[in-house]
Amino acid sequence: MKKKNSISKDYYGYIFIAPFIIIFITFILFPIFNTLYLSFTDARIRPGSWRGDFVGFDNFTSLLGDHMFHMAVSNTWMLWLFNFIPQMILALVLAAMFASTTYKLKGANIFKAVYYLPNLLMPVTIAALFNTFLSLHGPLNQILVGMLGIMPEARNFGAFALDTRIVVIFLQTWMWFGQTAIVLVAGMTSISPALYESAMIDGANQVKMFFRITLPLLKPVMLFVMVTSLVGGLQMFDIPHLYAGQFGNPDNSVLTVNMFMNLRRSFPSALLGYSGAISVLLFLMSSVVALVLFRIFREPDDAKVKKVRRVNS
Amino acid sequence: MKKSLITIALAVTFAVVMGACGDGGTAPPATPPAGGGTATPAQTGDTGTAAPDEGWEGNLRVWSFTNEAEVIATAFRGLNPGVNIDFQMASMDGGVFQDWVTLALAVGGSDVPDVIFMEADFVRSFVLEPGMLADISDLMPYANALETIPFTIQAGTDDAGIIRAFSYQATPGAMFYRRSMAQRYFGTDDPGQLQPLFANLDIFVDSARQIREISGGSTRVVSSPTEVYRAFLPNRAQPWIVGNSLNIDPLMLEYMTFANALRNEGLDAEVGQWSPEWFDAMRDQLMDANGNLIEVFSFFMPTWGLPFVIYGNAADYTHGDWGIIPGPLPFQWGGTWLAVTEQAANFELAREFVRFATLDEDHLRNWATGVYTNQFLAAIDPSVPGDLSQGGGDLVSSARLIRELTPQFNDAPTAQFIGGQNPYVIFGEAAMQVSFGLQQGTDATIGDAFIDAVDLYITGEADREGALTSFRNDVSIAVPGLN
Numbered sequence: 039m040k041k042k043n044s045i046s047k048d049y050y051g052y053i054f055i056a057p058f059i060i061i062f063i064t065f066i067l068f069p070i071f072n073t074l075y076l077s078f079t080d081a082r083i084r085p086g087s088w089r090g091d092f093v094g095f096d097n098f099t100s101l102l103g104d105h106m107f108h109m110a111v112s113n114t115w116m117l118w119l120f121n122f123i124p125q126m127i128l129a130l131v132l133a134a135m136f137a138s139t140t141y142k143l144k145g146a147n148i149f150k151a152v153y154y155l156p157n158l159l160m161p162v163t164i165a166a167l168f169n170t171f172l173s174l175h176g177p178l179n180q181i182l183v184g185m186l187g188i189m190p191e192a193r194n195f196g197a198f199a200l201d202t203r204i205v206v207i208f209l210q211t212w213m214w215f216g217q218t219a220i221v222l223v224a225g226m227t228s229i230s231p232a233l234y235e236s237a238m239i240d241g242a243n244q245v246k247m248f249f250r251i252t253l254p255l256l257k258p259v260m261l262f263v264m265v266t267s268l269v270g271g272l273q274m275f276d277i278p279h280l281y282a283g284q285f286g287n288p289d290n291s292v293l294t295v296n297m298f299m300n301l302r303r304s305f306p307s308a309l310l311g312y313s314g315a316i317s318v319l320l321f322l323m324s325s326v327v328a329l330v331l332f333r334i335f336r337e338p339d340d341a342k343v344k345k346v347r348r349v350n351s
Numbered sequence: 352m353k354k355s356l357i358t359i360a361l362a363v364t365f366a367v368v369m370g371a372c373g374d375g376g377t378a379p380p381a382t383p384p385a386g387g388g389t390a391t392p393a394q395t396g397d398t399g400t401a402a403p404d405e406g407w408e409g410n411l412r413v414w415s416f417t418n419e420a421e422v423i424a425t426a427f428r429g430l431n432p433g434v435n436i437d438f439q440m441a442s443m444d445g446g447v448f449q450d451w452v453t454l455a456l457a458v459g460g461s462d463v464p465d466v467i468f469m470e471a472d473f474v475r476s477f478v479l480e481p482g483m484l485a486d487i488s489d490l491m492p493y494a495n496a497l498e499t500i501p502f503t504i505q506a507g508t509d510d511a512g513i514i515r516a517f518s519y520q521a522t523p524g525a526m527f528y529r530r531s532m533a534q535r536y537f538g539t540d541d542p543g544q545l546q547p548l549f550a551n552l553d554i555f556v557d558s559a560r561q562i563r564e565i566s567g568g569s570t571r572v573v574s575s576p577t578e579v580y581r582a583f584l585p586n587r588a589q590p591w592i593v594g595n596s597l598n599i600d601p602l603m604l605e606y607m608t609f610a611n612a613l614r615n616e617g618l619d620a621e622v623g624q625w626s627p628e629w630f631d632a633m634r635d636q637l638m639d640a641n642g643n644l645i646e647v648f649s650f651f652m653p654t655w656g657l658p659f660v661i662y663g664n665a666a667d668y669t670h671g672d673w674g675i676i677p678g679p680l681p682f683q684w685g686g687t688w689l690a691v692t693e694q695a696a697n698f699e700l701a702r703e704f705v706r707f708a709t710l711d712e713d714h715l716r717n718w719a720t721g722v723y724t725n726q727f728l729a730a731i732d733p734s735v736p737g738d739l740s741q742g743g744g745d746l747v748s749s750a751r752l753i754r755e756l757t758p759q760f761n762d763a764p765t766a767q768f769i770g771g772q773n774p775y776v777i778f779g780e781a782a783m784q785v786s787f788g789l790q791q792g793t794d795a796t797i798g799d800a801f802i803d804a805v806d807l808y809i810t811g812e813a814d815r816e817g818a819l820t821s822f823r824n825d826v827s828i829a830v831p832g833l834n
Contacts (some may be wrong), residue, residue: 085481173623191640308450
């Protein structure tokens with residue numbers, strides 16, 4: 039009896055972690071390796087061919103030579119960069135205002151909540167809303183042409199490639215700047231106030247303190263924001279798909295990598311192998327860039343400190 | 352004791368999870384087959400199947416994208432109380448239903464539907480793909496007796512002439528026009544006199560110009576060229592894919608010219624189908640950016656568009672001010688087909704279900720005449736949803752029944768809505784004109800790409816060649832491997 043008890047104590051640990059391990063293996067680890075495997079096959083969701091035959095690097099070479107895939111990749115990068123840069127600037131300015139100990143902004147929490155709100159809306163809602171808002175006979179044209187008379191005639195914003203890109207970039211920025219600002223505020227409030235106090239005593243102004251104290255100490259948080267935004271941004275799908283249709287038209291102006299993959303994977307093509315290869319390429323792309331970001335953002339001192347420690351020990 | 356229980360629970364959980372993996376992890380959002388809902392393959396031969404005198408017995412899995420399937424399934428159980436139907440539904444939006452069914456049929460195993468419902472957009476993909484749908488050609492005698500409308504059979508016939516799907520309805524289209532506007536611009540609202548004014552594409556454009564001239568541009572002939580797009584499809588000479596190449600039929604090039612004329616001469620309202628403005632136009636509430644009223648003369652809609660789209664949205668605003676004519680080209684839009692899957696556990700029963708749904712005279716008559724009210728269905732199965740019912744008026748797939756039932760719809764609410772015309776007469780005639788033979792499995796995707804390309808052309812974003820290049824690009828993504 040006693041012996042049994044002492045054994046089962048070790049057992050409890052496994053029981054507690056079992057749900058996580060099982061879920062992790064089933065829904066994360068297995069799909070990742072399965073995707074990798076599928077990317078080397080010609081699997082298709084059809085009777086007799088859903089397991090597929092091994093085709094080596096065929097999917098990859100065909101993708102890398104496909105000019106529409108190139109377009110999807112460059113669109114994705116373009117859409118991410120042009121939404122991330124303004125989003126980061128906007129979020130930094132807002133976060134600096136929210137976190138500032140000297141301004142003590144009134145109702146900061148209300149502003150934070152309002153800025154965060156777009157993120158709570160479903161992409162479906164946002165896309166439908168803006169489709170209506172920007173349509174030829176829609177509210178925006180009614181305001182610009184009818185009420186204010188700024189534009190001579192109504193513009194069908196959805197019909198032009200550049201307009202569509204601007205709208206998608208705007209929507210991404212608008213949906214995510216609040217979230218980014220809140221993360222940055224959290225980072226800023228964790229910076230010791232003593233640093234600002236001593237800087238103020240030395241006569242530094244707000245701008246100087248922002249660039250000399252806030253930004254450098256915010257680096258780890260910025261890195262976090264950048265990497266998560268990058269990973270999310272390269273997987274961009276819902277807004278362009280819902281706003282501009284499955285091909286990201288007009289003229290594939292907002293066709294992203296994930297939309298390309300969706301066209302290959304879904305009915306009637308149902309090409310699992312191809313889609314696996316696209317996923318793998320997307321994964322490689324985000325990994326490489328994330329690693330580069332990690333290198334750039336590494337504290338310059340870290341390396342030195344390590345070296346010194348190594349020498350000392 | 353407790354510990355061993357936990358161990359067992361863990362082991363069972365693990366086994367279930369791994370078992371699901373072994374199956375390919377493909378369980379779609381279906382309910383587990385608990386509670387006796389499963390079909391046992393052993394039943395097929397002897398016990399499960401038919402003694403038609405006493406009604407059928409057995410288990411059936413029916414998967415559908417429309418809840419019309421639940422009405423039919425309930426009616427079927429009313430006649431065959433011994434049949435147990437496990438009914439599952441998923442949306443066809445974004446291809447969810449199609450992905451779900453193809454995955455189940457591809458992987459096989461125990462969770463495979465016996466009967467599936469298919470929409471016009473994807474019925475050809477299933478019919479033409481080997482290994483998915485069973486041969487039910489032997490139901491043809493029933494179809495011959497009912498004079499089933501040819502295009503509905505065409506849709507279910509594969510390239511070898513084997514019939515794999517039937518439909519209970521026919522969904523031909525017509526041109527819905529506004530009587531008051533017709534009176535204003537053509538001096539008559541009589542369908543017989545208006546049809547010659549829209550009888551072919553050239554005359555159509557001429558009449559559209561006349562509407563624009565007289566109205567001073569405030570009335571447009573259609574919401575957008577896309578409205579007429581479907582009328583071109585069945586009248587092509589060749590399909591989209593010939594051999595292994597993308598083929599653009601001369602008629603589709605003519606569509607580009609037609610669309611360009613409508614847009615650049617200011618003949619359409621530049622309003623997309625299904626947009627809020629499109630519904631506004633049916634209610635005479637469409638305003639341009641300056642707040643001026645824009646009227647739309649006509650809408651191209653199929654049978655179901657009358658009760659569900661136009662009547663449903665405009666009955667309170669423009670009741671009785673509508674009329675229907677065949678328009679420039681015969682066409683069809685939507686429709687639902689049924690098939691038995693190749694992997695069906697109980698083929699005989701599944702085929703009987705399809706026969707009942709699509710080729711049973713009494714059932715089709717009930718379907719068309721509104722017999723399947725909620726009370727009727729609830730009497731068979733009290734657990735059916737409170738809003739499940741089938742109103743009268745759907746155009747059934749049997750030409751013989753259409754002739755028989757036509758007088759019943761002379762005074763239907765929808766007939767009053769369209770100025771006293773009997774929709775069964777117009778649609779019944781249109782149904783015989785339509786062809787489905789050129790439709791292929793990838794037509795829906797290719798069609799979307801073509802409509803986008805034409806938009807590119809008529810807004811001036813690309814010239815004709817540029818638009819066609821963009822079209823080929825889109826198709827190369829969705830249907831790779833074409834020359």
